[in-house]
Amino acid sequence: MANRTDVAAVTIHGKNPQLLFSRIVRRKVYESFFWKNDCFAATAESIVDVAVQLQYVGGTYGGIRTPSPFLCIVLKLLQIQPEKEIILEYLKQEDFKYLRAVAAFYFRLTARSDDVYIHLEPLLADYRKLRVRESSGRFVLRHVDELIDDCLRKNTLFDVDLPPLAKRNIFVDQQLLPAVRLSALEDEVNTDGNVPMTEAQAHALLLSKRLLQQQQKKLQQHVQQQRSRQLQQERKIEEEKQARQLQAETAPDDTRVKRHEEVDRDRDRERERERERERERERERERERERERERERERERERDRQRERERDRQREREQRGERDTERDYDRGRQRDRERDHEAESYRGRDKDRRERERRERERRERDKEKEHDRDRDHRREIKSERERHTSRTAAAANGISSSSSKRTIKEEVPRSHQKDGELSVSEWNDIRKDLGLKPLKH
16 A cells, blocks of 8 residues: 555544654655565554564664654554554553554554553553664663653654643543552552542542552563573573683684684674675665655756746747737728728818819809899990980981881881890800800801
8 A cells, every 4th residue: 555544544633644743754764674675565463573573762863864663663553553452452561662662652642642641651660671762873771661751741752743642630630540640669549638539539549559550560570580581691691601711711723713713704794794784775875866866857857847838938928919019010001091091081072072162163153254244235235225215316306217217117126026035146246255256157
């Protein structure tokens, strides 16, 4: 399942159990050799075999902050999330102290505050020694009860932020815990007679006392057995050492030489193993550098893609600007054509207007000339009538002959028979002469 949390796991404190570790610590654990080799495919049953082989506890150490196997196992437990009964069995067993330390740290991360006090406080009676690797890589000796006390008091342990732990007084007020934390060294519980106790509190105190006494007895037996075994081993080692020294002193030269050769071979093998470990560390550092270079190349490729997208956007903006310019140019030409059309239409209308005015002016001039001609003809007619009247009067006065009078009357008769408004040929010739035209033919 790779580095994903088990699908059957439930949330712890409202989030994914693996998120109890910070992102940096998780990434370093996932990239460590111990995780890939021993924890990758481990289950709730097989992880025990890995935990009992622990040699020390600790967080991250060294310049590159290498995670300890202890952290890897705890993160694996968070990933597979074994049942609570299994973790309690890890806590109860007394043969493997590092397995108990793993279970106690995991229980502190995942359990409720009241369960933490109930199940971890009895472990304060465990005084066995633990090897702890500090952040500098140096080993120090501590005890199990000190580790449990740090779990109950500190907010950060082994580079991991511990979930908030409720105050113990809250559970004391709720009568879930005894008012006084019982010590495994006490033989009996001393109570103040002036302070009344409820039956539930007295029962809880009695149970806690019995439980602590049983655990104290088991721990004492276990510690005595371990001490006896340790004394026997030390005594045996000392005897073997003295025997080897005695044998070396009494052995011939060739035996001494062989022994030195064996020591040299052991030293060479140890040096070779150390060189192999150093080469493995160097390969790990090289892989880390290669991963960093790959991440840098990926960032560079992302920057190139970003620049390419920026160039595409710039190119699109330029094309959009060119299209806008062309549209503006087309709109300008359209406006020019419309203005030309309007100007042409205006010129046509102006020309028609001038033509109408010219025709109107010519018509008025013609009408005026006709009026003038009529007036002139009328004046001429009056003048000729006046002259005829004068001539008739003069002829009558001078006694003109009757023949002349008759001829004159004959000439006047046709004129009197002419229609009103019609002019004679001679009158038209006079008009045409005034206009500069040729006379009419008779």
